[in-house]
Amino acid sequence: MNDNDFFILLGTELKKLRSKNNFTLKQVSDYSGISISYLSAIELGEKQVSLSYLRTLCEFYEVELWKLIKKVTI
Numbered sequence: 001m002n003d004n005d006f007f008i009l010l011g012t013e014l015k016k017l018r019s020k021n022n023f024t025l026k027q028v029s030d031y032s033g034i035s036i037s038y039l040s041a042i043e044l045g046e047k048q049v050s051l052s053y054l055r056t057l058c059e060f061y062e063v064e065l066w067k068l069i070k071k072v073t074i
Helices: 003-020 025-032 036-043 051-061 065-073
Strands: none
Touching: 003 036, 003 051, 003 065, 025 036, 025 051, 051 065
């Protein structure tokens, strides 16, 4: 798996978490401080998410970072 594939899969999982919990991009943005447009680009795999932002998103979705990474890489 190359980096691009990883970030596409990661974005897909983040979008699933958001949708599953019925959160809007605005709600996630308000909590995380990440702009709505950047969050959307992350979910679409168009932008790479930093570890710092990823930790914040995992905190918001109440999912452990290692579990998210494991799910994406298996």
